[in-house]
Amino acid sequence: MKVSKEEIRHIAKLANLKLKEEEEDTYILHLQDILNYANIVNNANVDDLEEAIGVQDKYNVFRKDEIINFEDRESLLQNAPDKENGMFKIPKVL
Amino acid sequence: MNITELTVHELKEKLDKKELTSQEITKAYIDRINEKEKDVDAFITLTTEEAMKQAKEIDEKRAKGEKVSSYAGIPIGIKDNMCTKGVKTTCASKMLENFISPYNATVVEKLNNEEIISLGKLNMDEFAMGGSTEYSYFKKTKNPWNLNKVPGGSSGGSAAAVAAELVPFALGSDTGGSIRQPAAFCGVVGLKPTYGLVSRYGLVAFASSLDQIGPITKDVEDSAILLNMIAGHDSKDTTSQEIERKDYTKALKNDVKGLKIGIPKEYFGEGINKEVKEKIFEAVEKYKELGAIVEECSIDVADYALATYYIIACAEASSNLGRFDGIRYGYRTKEFENLKDIYRNSRSEGFGQEVKRRIILGTYVLSSGYYDAYYKKAQKVRTLVKKQFADAFKKYDVILTPTAPTVAFNLGERSNNPLEMYLADICTVPVNIAGLPGISIPISVDKQGMPIGLQLIGNYFEEEKLLNAAYTLEQAIKFRENYKPEFKK
Numbered sequence: 001m002k003v004s005k006e007e008i009r010h011i012a013k014l015a016n017l018k019l020k021e022e023e024e025d026t027y028i029l030h031l032q033d034i035l036n037y038a039n040i041v042n043n044a045n046v047d048d049l050e051e052a053i054g055v056q057d058k059y060n061v062f063r064k065d066e067i068i069n070f071e072d073r074e075s076l077l078q079n080a081p082d083k084e085n086g087m088f089k090i091p092k093v094l
Numbered sequence: 095m096n097i098t099e100l101t102v103h104e105l106k107e108k109l110d111k112k113e114l115t116s117q118e119i120t121k122a123y124i125d126r127i128n129e130k131e132k133d134v135d136a137f138i139t140l141t142t143e144e145a146m147k148q149a150k151e152i153d154e155k156r157a158k159g160e161k162v163s164s165y166a167g168i169p170i171g172i173k174d175n176m177c178t179k180g181v182k183t184t185c186a187s188k189m190l191e192n193f194i195s196p197y198n199a200t201v202v203e204k205l206n207n208e209e210i211i212s213l214g215k216l217n218m219d220e221f222a223m224g225g226s227t228e229y230s231y232f233k234k235t236k237n238p239w240n241l242n243k244v245p246g247g248s249s250g251g252s253a254a255a256v257a258a259e260l261v262p263f264a265l266g267s268d269t270g271g272s273i274r275q276p277a278a279f280c281g282v283v284g285l286k287p288t289y290g291l292v293s294r295y296g297l298v299a300f301a302s303s304l305d306q307i308g309p310i311t312k313d314v315e316d317s318a319i320l321l322n323m324i325a326g327h328d329s330k331d332t333t334s335q336e337i338e339r340k341d342y343t344k345a346l347k348n349d350v351k352g353l354k355i356g357i358p359k360e361y362f363g364e365g366i367n368k369e370v371k372e373k374i375f376e377a378v379e380k381y382k383e384l385g386a387i388v389e390e391c392s393i394d395v396a397d398y399a400l401a402t403y404y405i406i407a408c409a410e411a412s413s414n415l416g417r418f419d420g421i422r423y424g425y426r427t428k429e430f431e432n433l434k435d436i437y438r439n440s441r442s443e444g445f446g447q448e449v450k451r452r453i454i455l456g457t458y459v460l461s462s463g464y465y466d467a468y469y470k471k472a473q474k475v476r477t478l479v480k481k482q483f484a485d486a487f488k489k490y491d492v493i494l495t496p497t498a499p500t501v502a503f504n505l506g507e508r509s510n511n512p513l514e515m516y517l518a519d520i521c522t523v524p525v526n527i528a529g530l531p532g533i534s535i536p537i538s539v540d541k542q543g544m545p546i547g548l549q550l551i552g553n554y555f556e557e558e559k560l561l562n563a564a565y566t567l568e569q570a571i572k573f574r575e576n577y578k579p580e581f582k583k
Contacts, residue, residue, distance in 0.1 A: 008454070015412060015457040016419075017450060018442040027454055033513050034455055038401040041471045044478060051473035052480065054303035054333070055289040055529025061332040075179075075196035081426030088421055091432050 001035040003028050097122035098259040102316040105168050105262060109156075116149040116156075116167025116211070119262075123169050123213060127260050133241055133581055135233045136255040138174045139182050140214040145169060148211045165319065166209035171261035173252050174215035175222055176307070177296040178202050181212075185298050186230035187220045189418050189425045189444035199296020200331065201265060201307050201324045208323050213261055217251030220446045221415065222272055222300045224248050225518040228509045229448045236505070237280060238579035239544055243502040246276030246518075252310045253280040257579050263311040263320055267297055269304045270403050271498075271522025274534035277310055278497035278547020281536040281577065283564070284310045285317045288555050289529035290335040292321075293328030301410035302333075304403075304526040313574065314535065314565040318342035321557065337555055345558035346565040351385035353563060356490035358393040361521055367500045373538040373546045374496050380570055381494075386563075393486055393493070395479045399524040402479065404516060405459050405472035406527070411449075412456025418444065451512060479527045487553040492563050495521050497534040497547035521549060531557050533564045536573045543580070545573075 008028050012019045019027065070076070073086065082089040097119055100108070108114040124142045131137060152167040172178065175185045177195035179202075184190045198206065205212070219229040227235045227250025235250045237243040238258040245254040249266030253276035256264050266273040268286035277284025285308045292307045299305065309320035322343065327336040357378065362371055382388055420426035420440030427439035445453070459468035486493055498518055508515045525532040531554075534547040548567070552560035 003458075011454055011457050011461060014461060015453050016416075016437045016441055017445075017453065018438045019450075023450075027451060030451055030512050031455060031458065034404060034516075035458075035468075037513060037516075038405055038459075038468060038472075040397050040401045041405065041475050042467070044395075044398045044471075044475045046471070046474035046478050049474045049477045049481070051470060052476035053473075055480075056333065056335075063329065063332075070196075072196055075194070076422075079193055079196075079423035081420060081424070090421060090436065091430065093433055 001032050001039065003031050003035070098126045100262070101312045102165065102168055102262050102319055106165055109167060116152045117146065119167065120145050120149040120169050120211060123261060127213070130258050130260060130581070133236060134238055134254050134258045134260065135235050136216055136251040136258065136260055137214045138184055138186060138217050138232055138251070141181055141212055142214065145211045145213050152209055163207070163209045167211065168262060169211045169213045170205060171213050171216045171252060171255045171264040172202065173218055173249050173264070173266050175218060175267060175298040176202055176265060177298070178212065178215065181215065183215065183298070184232070185221050186218045186232055187444070187446065187449070188231045191231070191425065193423055195296070197296065200293035200328045202296065204324055210323070216255055216264060219248035219250070220449050221298065221411070222248040222267060222269055223411070223448050223452055225271070225275060225515050226508065227251060227276070228505065229446060231446055234505060237502050238581055239281060239502070240542070240582040242504055243544065244279065244505055246279030246502060248272040249310060250276045253277050253282055253284065256280070256282045256310050256312060263309060263316050265307060266310045267305060267307050268526065269300050269407060270526050271519045273308045273310060274522050274532055274547070274549060275498050275518060277534045278536070278545065279502035281545030281573070281579065282310055282312060283314055283317050283533065283535050284308065285321065285533045286525065286531060287321060287325065287557060288531040290333050291337070291555065291557070292324050293326070293331040293334045295328055295330035299414040301407040302414060303410060304407055314561055314568050315343060315346060317533070318346060318561050340558065342557060342561055345562045347562050348566050348569050350381065350563055350566045353386040353492070354490045355381060355386050355388045356391040356486055356493045357388060358391050358493060358495060360392065360394055360396045361495040365499050365517065365520065366496055369540045370496050370500060370546050374548055377537045377548050377567060377571070378494065380567060384566060384570060389490070391486055391490065393482050393524070395482050395524060396520055398475050399479050399527050400516065400520050402472040402475040403519070403523040403527055404455070405468050406476065408452045408456035409460050409469050410456070412453045412460065415449070415453055420444070448512070476527055479524055483524070483528045483530060491559055493551040495549045495551070497521060497549040501540050501542070501544035501546060525551055530554060531560055533560055535564050535568055537567070537571055538573070539577055545577070
C-alpha cells in the first residue's frame with residue numbers, strides 16, 4: 001500500500017488539517033503501515049454477510065419533536081473564543 | 095486503620111456504623127493525593143476544596159438524621175472526557191484546555207444524585223486515543239507499581255489513581271479496551287458494560303458505536319456498586335437500552351459450579367507473553383477446582399477485529415471530531431485571515447499527533463475510492479465478529495482471555511510506533527466491536543512484579559453472570575491481600 005504526497009494533502013484538506021512538511025512524511029509512513037495491517041480485513045470471508053450499522057442493528061428510536069429550552073445562555077457563551085453582543089464572532093464570510 | 099486502603103463497600107459499612115465520617119474519608123484521600131500525586135500524575139484537575147465542603151454538608155445531614163443516599167459522602171475520580179458542569183473537561187487536549195461544560199454528563203448527574211463526591215478529573219490519552227496515557231497534552235501518568243512504566247490507557251489516570259489509592263473508585267471509558275487494559279496494567283478491576291447499558295450523554299464522543307462508560311475499582315463488588323449507580327436508560331442517548339433495573343451486587347454468589355467457560359485458542363498465540371499465558375492458565379486451573387466447566391474453543395477473528403476496530407473507530411472519530419472548529423468553544427488559532435484559516439489552523443494547532451493521525455486514517459478510509467475496500471468491508475467483518483461471539487455464547491456462559499498480551503511497558507517504549515501501540519488492544523477490541531460486556535481482574539504479577547489481568551467476556555446484558563464469575567475467582571485468588579503497588583523508582 002503506497003500513499004502519495006498528493007493523497008495525504010488531499011486527505012488533510014478534507015479533514016480541515018494543515019500539515020507541516022515533516023508531518024506529511026511521518027503520516028505517510030504511519031498511514032502505510034496501518035493500512036498494510038488493516039488490509040487483513042480483505043482476507044475475511046464475509047461475502048454473504050451484511051454490513052453492521054452498529055452494535056444493535058435494525059431498529060429506530062422515535063420521540064416527539066419537542067423544544068426544550070436551555071436557559072443558561074451565559075455558560076454556553078463563556079467557552080467562545082470570540083464573541084460580541086451575546087453572539088459568536090467569526091471573520092467576515094461574504 | 096488506613097482509610098485509603100478500604101474498598102467502597104468497606105467505607106459504606108464504616109459510615110453506616112458511624113466509625114467514619116465523610117470528612118474523615120475525604121480528608122484521608124486528599125492527604126494521600128498530596129503525598130503521592132507528584133509521583134503518579136493521575137489528575138488533570140483537582141476539586142478537593144469543593145469536595146471537603148460537600149463532605150461537611152453530607153456529615154451534617156447524617157448527624158441531623160436526614161435521609162441520605164446509601165453511599166453518600168464517598169469520593170470518586172472521573173475521567174476527564176465526561177462533562178462536569180462548572181469544572182473543566184479537557185479530554186487531555188490543548189483543544190479543550192479551558193473548556194467548562196454548561197451541563198453534566200448523565201453519569202455525573204447520577205453520581206450527584208447518589209451524593210458521591212468528586213475529587214477531580216483524571217488524566218487520559220488525548221480524546222481517549224491511545225493505550226498508555228502518554229498522548230495526554232498535559233502530563234504522563236505513571237504506573238504505581240513501577241513509576242518507569244505506563245499505566246495503560248486511555249483511562250490511565252483512572253486506573254493509576256485507584257491503584258495508588260488516590261481515589262476509592264473511578265469512572266473510565268472504553269472504546270477498544272480503555273478501561274480493561276489500564277486496569278490490567280495497574281492491578282485493579284475494570285468493567286466495560288454492554289453497549290447501551292450506560293448513557294453516553296455528556297461523554298465526549300470518540301467512536302460513538304464503540305464507546306461505553308464503566309467502573310474502575312479496587313474489587314469486583316465495588317464495580318457492581320458503581321454499575322448500580324450509573325446503569326439505566328436515558329432519553330438523551332438513543333442507543334441506551336430500556337432494560338429492567340438490577341442490583342448487580344446481588345449477583346455475587348461466590349459460586350461457579352457448573353459455569354461453562356470457553357477459552358478461545360486464538361487468544362494464546364505467539365503475540366502473547368509467555369508469563370502472561372502461564373498465569374492465565376493457573377487461573378483457569380483455579381476455575382476448574384472451583385467447579386467450573388472449562389473448554390477450549392475457537393473465535394477466529396482476533397486479527398480481523400483489530401484491523402476492523404482501527405478502521406471503524408478512526409472513521410467515526412474523524413466525523414465526531416469535525417465539531418472542533420474554533421468557533422463556539424475550544425482552542426482558536428491566532429493566525430487567520432478568513433474562516434477557513436480558523437478551521438484549519440485551530441485544528442492543526444489544537445490537536446496532538448495521535449489525534450491527527452487517527453483523523454487522517456479515518457478520513458482516508460471514508461474517502462471515495464477507499465470506502466468500499468476499508469470501511470464497508472470492516473462493517474461486514476463487524477457482523478462476522480458478532481456472529482462468532484453469538485455462536486460461542488450458545489455453548490458458554492463466559493469467554494476467558496488475557497486482558498492484554500503483555501504487562502505494562504516502559505514509558506516512551508511505544509509512543510513513536512503507532513502500530514505497536516495498537517497491538518496492545520488485540521484482546522480487548524473484539525468485545526467493543528461486538529458490543530459485549532467485558533471485565534478485567536488482576537490475578538497475579540510477573541517476575542518484575544507487574545500485574546497481570548484476566549479478561550472475562552459475557553453475553554449481551556449478562557453483567558450479573560460476568561460479575562459473579564469474576565468475583566468468585568477474585569475471592570479464591572485474593573490478589574489484593576497478596577500484592578501491593580510499591581511506587582518503584
